[in-house]
Amino acid sequence: MVTINELHKYGRTKLIMPGTAACPGCPLQLGMRYLAMALDGKFAMVIPAGCSSVIPGTAPYTAFTVPTMHVPFASSPAVASGLRRALRIRGVDGPVVVWAGDGASADIGFASLSGAAYRNEDIIYILADNEAYMNTGIQASGTTPPKAWTTTSPRGKTEGRKDVSLIMIMHNVPYVATASIAYPMDFIDKVRRAASIRGFKFIHLHAPCPPGWKFPDNYTVRVARLAVETGMWILWEYNQGKLTISPPSIPYKDKGRRKPIEEYLKLQGRFSHLTKEDIEEIKAGVDRQWDLILKLTEIYR
Amino acid sequence: MINQSQVSSRGIRRIMVGDHAVAEAVKLARVNVISAYPITPQTLIVERLSEMVERGELKADFIRVESEFSALASVYGAAAAGARAFTATSSHGLFYMYEMLWWAAASRLPLVMAVVTRTLGPPWNIHDEHTDILAIRDSGWIIGMASDVQEVFDMTLTAFKLSEDERVLLPVAIGLDGFILSHTIEPLYIPSQEDVDSWLPPRNPKVPYVIEPGGEPVTLGNLPRMDVYHELHRAYMDEAMDKAKNVLHEVYSEYGKLTGRYYEPLVECYRCSDAKYVAVTMGAWSGDAKVAVDELRDGGYPVGLIRIRYIRPFPDEELATYINGVRGIVVFDRDYSAGFGGVLAGELMGLVPSNVSFKGVIAGLGGVDVSPSDFRDVIVNFINDVERDGYLRVRKWWYIPSVNGGD
Amino acid sequence: MSSVSSKYVKYILSKPMMGAGGKTGTWRVHRPVIDAEKCIKCGLCWLYCPENAIDWLEDKTVAVDYDYCKGCGICSDVCPVRAITMVKEGVI
Numbered sequence: 001m002v003t004i005n006e007l008h009k010y011g012r013t014k015l016i017m018p019g020t021a022a023c024p025g026c027p028l029q030l031g032m033r034y035l036a037m038a039l040d041g042k043f044a045m046v047i048p049a050g051c052s053s054v055i056p057g058t059a060p061y062t063a064f065t066v067p068t069m070h071v072p073f074a075s076s077p078a079v080a081s082g083l084r085r086a087l088r089i090r091g092v093d094g095p096v097v098v099w100a101g102d103g104a105s106a107d108i109g110f111a112s113l114s115g116a117a118y119r120n121e122d123i124i125y126i127l128a129d130n131e132a133y134m135n136t137g138i139q140a141s142g143t144t145p146p147k148a149w150t151t152t153s154p155r156g157k158t159e160g161r162k163d164v165s166l167i168m169i170m171h172n173v174p175y176v177a178t179a180s181i182a183y184p185m186d187f188i189d190k191v192r193r194a195a196s197i198r199g200f201k202f203i204h205l206h207a208p209c210p211p212g213w214k215f216p217d218n219y220t221v222r223v224a225r226l227a228v229e230t231g232m233w234i235l236w237e238y239n240q241g242k243l244t245i246s247p248p249s250i251p252y253k254d255k256g257r258r259k260p261i262e263e264y265l266k267l268q269g270r271f272s273h274l275t276k277e278d279i280e281e282i283k284a285g286v287d288r289q290w291d292l293i294l295k296l297t298e299i300y301r
Numbered sequence: 302m303i304n305q306s307q308v309s310s311r312g313i314r315r316i317m318v319g320d321h322a323v324a325e326a327v328k329l330a331r332v333n334v335i336s337a338y339p340i341t342p343q344t345l346i347v348e349r350l351s352e353m354v355e356r357g358e359l360k361a362d363f364i365r366v367e368s369e370f371s372a373l374a375s376v377y378g379a380a381a382a383g384a385r386a387f388t389a390t391s392s393h394g395l396f397y398m399y400e401m402l403w404w405a406a407a408s409r410l411p412l413v414m415a416v417v418t419r420t421l422g423p424p425w426n427i428h429d430e431h432t433d434i435l436a437i438r439d440s441g442w443i444i445g446m447a448s449d450v451q452e453v454f455d456m457t458l459t460a461f462k463l464s465e466d467e468r469v470l471l472p473v474a475i476g477l478d479g480f481i482l483s484h485t486i487e488p489l490y491i492p493s494q495e496d497v498d499s500w501l502p503p504r505n506p507k508v509p510y511v512i513e514p515g516g517e518p519v520t521l522g523n524l525p526r527m528d529v530y531h532e533l534h535r536a537y538m539d540e541a542m543d544k545a546k547n548v549l550h551e552v553y554s555e556y557g558k559l560t561g562r563y564y565e566p567l568v569e570c571y572r573c574s575d576a577k578y579v580a581v582t583m584g585a586w587s588g589d590a591k592v593a594v595d596e597l598r599d600g601g602y603p604v605g606l607i608r609i610r611y612i613r614p615f616p617d618e619e620l621a622t623y624i625n626g627v628r629g630i631v632v633f634d635r636d637y638s639a640g641f642g643g644v645l646a647g648e649l650m651g652l653v654p655s656n657v658s659f660k661g662v663i664a665g666l667g668g669v670d671v672s673p674s675d676f677r678d679v680i681v682n683f684i685n686d687v688e689r690d691g692y693l694r695v696r697k698w699w700y701i702p703s704v705n706g707g708d
Numbered sequence: 709m710s711s712v713s714s715k716y717v718k719y720i721l722s723k724p725m726m727g728a729g730g731k732t733g734t735w736r737v738h739r740p741v742i743d744a745e746k747c748i749k750c751g752l753c754w755l756y757c758p759e760n761a762i763d764w765l766e767d768k769t770v771a772v773d774y775d776y777c778k779g780c781g782i783c784s785d786v787c788p789v790r791a792i793t794m795v796k797e798g799v800i
């Protein structure tokens with residue numbers, strides 16, 4: 001595992017230039033910094049519509065220091081496929097990374113994501129999941145958790161959640177993992193592992209968003225960490241047929257060691273309307289998800 | 302007019318359907334990346350290209366995508382990474398691409414697409430109509446329409462040269478009429494690979510820019526600091542469209558030297574230098590309109606035909622030159638802009654002086670057959686009306702054959 | 709207009725630059741103030757600063773770039789020894 005001392009070499013390097021258009025405390029900006037460190041700033045990036053189209057600031061300048069294409073909302077997996085194929089023909093190496101939101105991935109671009117995954121295109125796809133359409137002002141997406149407030153689910157989301165990463169495993173791709181912006185070393189390791197594998201790699205990055213989830217700007221990392229510590233977000237890795245729980249989540253296999261889910265929920269205004277029954281339902285959902293993932297570690301061993 | 306007399310000896314003669322002629326041109330252009338999705342009547346193009354790639358005749362990567370949207374998105378990505386890239390579609394597929402069409406054009410990357418024209422549903426109908434290709438006319442693509450299989454081939458091949466020219470850098474769409482050209486066998490002269498290579502070098506991946514890991518750290522398409530940058534960008538696109546007219550002249554003149562086939566680049570004028578009346582058409586039915594013109598000339602009518610080859614960039618000066626001094630113009634549209642009328646009629650009307658008679662005719666929608674005698678009748682009626690009344694101005698007139706049966 | 713190279717406007721390209729989203733230091737309501745005495749040079753504030761506005765210097769001390777620091781307070785929240793205090797702007 002990468003250590004913070006190893007990263008010291010980036011101590012003064014601005015792989016993402018300061019002075020961006022992101023909100024204070026933005027999780028996407030954190031994730032992108034880690035991504036850029038993981039790949040030593042040498043990759044090409046494709047970004048569909050979303051907060052990340054706005055974050056780099058305004059042309060003719062950009063906060064991004066790698067060749068980047070902003071592309072239509074549903075198109076990024078296909079654009080990246082074409083990029084990769086052309087680069088291969090031209091003999092140019094190096095990772096092509098899609099950096100996409102949950103709306104782009106789970107909803108509008110789902111067909112194109114599925115297509116690229118099933119073709120096993122040689123790209124790294126990062127779903128930076130802030131659990132709603134944030135760029136357009138917090139509307140519910142396919143990954144918004146049940147019961148969460150958004151502007152299109154003012155009384156709480158009534159649908160469930162699409163488990164995009166598990167759906168990706170079913171596409172028979174070589175590499176799928178979950179990650180969290182609170183665990184940069186785990187994420188960086190995963191990006192590096194992904195970069196060493198040929199084919200379609202998918203990393204689902206949990207990214208708590210202060211304005212969208214209604215928590216104070218300084219709690220981004222705290223909320224992301226609590227998601228893991230309460231078992232709400234499970235860090236796992238599927239690597240070419242083998243599924244394992246990632247180190248930061250290992251303690252929470254044991255239900256008794258998980259922090260109370262309320263600690264996670266109570267920090268977020270989007271859950272402030274929850275009743276006791278709602279919370280019980282959410283807890284049951286977490287237990288079911290752990291059961292499922294642990295069973296999968298048995299199946300993919 | 303096509304001059305077949307001095308055909309270079311190094312080419313070969315074949316007979317072929319229009320869709321296969323497209324594939325043949327794509328192969329000779331040594332395209333690197335191809336992506337397309339099946340839709341009738343385009344499908345023969347994808348199938349033939351897949352075969353060529355599988356057999357190793359064409360060293361290209363074929364991306365089997367899940368939709369037309371992704372087909373265009375992936376060739377767009379390939380173009381950004383420096384490849385020569387190609388896609389093809391029809392009708393509903395073209396509309397499924399719609400958002401990407403605009404994005405690709407404004408990114409100023411060279412790309413070529415064949416559009417096999419087809420009616421839009423409902424009802425489901427696979428027959429010919431030009432409404433699909435004309436609906437993309439504001440998107441920033443250069444748009445040509447061929448009138449026979451040879452021209453399908455020539456337009457496709459020259460499209461690469463045009464699109465990659467530094468003065469242009471806009472994507473090019475080549476239209477061919479569904480079934481009438483796409484599935485109809487006609488004679489075709491194919492230049493040798495050697496000749497094509499000498500004229501069309503491999504694409505320079507750095508023009509205008511390239512997106513690649515480790516490359517120059519440019520970001521394409523983030524928000525403009527000032528809205529006027531956006532406006533200026535569109536003005537630059539417009540400038541490129543204008544320059545494309547000159548480039549078309551150059552490209553077709555070089556191509557003529559290579560193949561012995563010379564074209565008037567933007568519009569073709571058939572027997573119209575001394576005409577008092579002109580008909581205007583685009584696409585395959587122009588051949589039928591020419592037959593009608595010949596017959597009418599034999600009958601003493603001073604008629605000519607203007608055939609539009611490229612509708613974007615809009616050939617305003619060329620059209621104005623031919624329109625100048627005529628008594629009347631009749632425009633045939635195989636398309637319909639709902640609530641307005643024929644698209645070509647609408648675009649041309651602004652160029653027609655107010656004292657010149659004008660009639661916009663909508664015909665052939667949904668694949669309805671329009672024969673030389675139909676053209677002849679409509680043109681004769683138009684001329685007779687103008688001669689009788691002295692002046693006529695009709696923006697929209699439906700020419701629909703009488704339907705037998707039904708209630 | 710003349711200040712923008714036509715290449716960038718023509719091809720809608722941008723180049724990397726600090727402050728592409730503005731002088732974001734002006735957004736700040738609270739400023740992070742580091743107590744160098746307390747700091748154990750762990751680098752966590754640097755690691756978790758979304759804005760990349762903290763330098764982790766050669767000697768492993770940290771320095772905030774106030775031109776761009778947005779005042780989110782994450783650095784203060786993650787500091788294991790509470791060496792970073794968020795102080796209201798304008799208060800000395």
Ligand SMILES: Cc1ncc(C[n+]2csc(CCOP(=O)(O)OP(=O)(O)O)c2C)c(N)n1
Nearest residue numbers: 049050051073101102103104132133134135
């Ligand atoms: C075809 C299309 N529909 C809608 C939009 C408007 N739109 C832009 S970004 C966005 C939401 C993005 O949400 P997500 O993918 O979750 O990314 P986030 O902004 O949360 O990072 C929407 C709906 C668009 N740009 N294109």
Ligand code: SF4
Nearest residue numbers: 022023026051134209
């Ligand atoms: S809304 Fe959330 S994800 Fe979007 S820029 Fe702001 S903090 Fe980042």
Ligand code: SF4
Nearest residue numbers: 757777778780781783
């Ligand atoms: S307050 Fe936020 S932006 Fe400022 S240095 Fe701390 S973490 Fe970075």
Ligand code: SF4
Nearest residue numbers: 747748750751753787
């Ligand atoms: S987190 Fe605290 S202790 Fe660690 S380097 Fe920053 S200020 Fe020093």
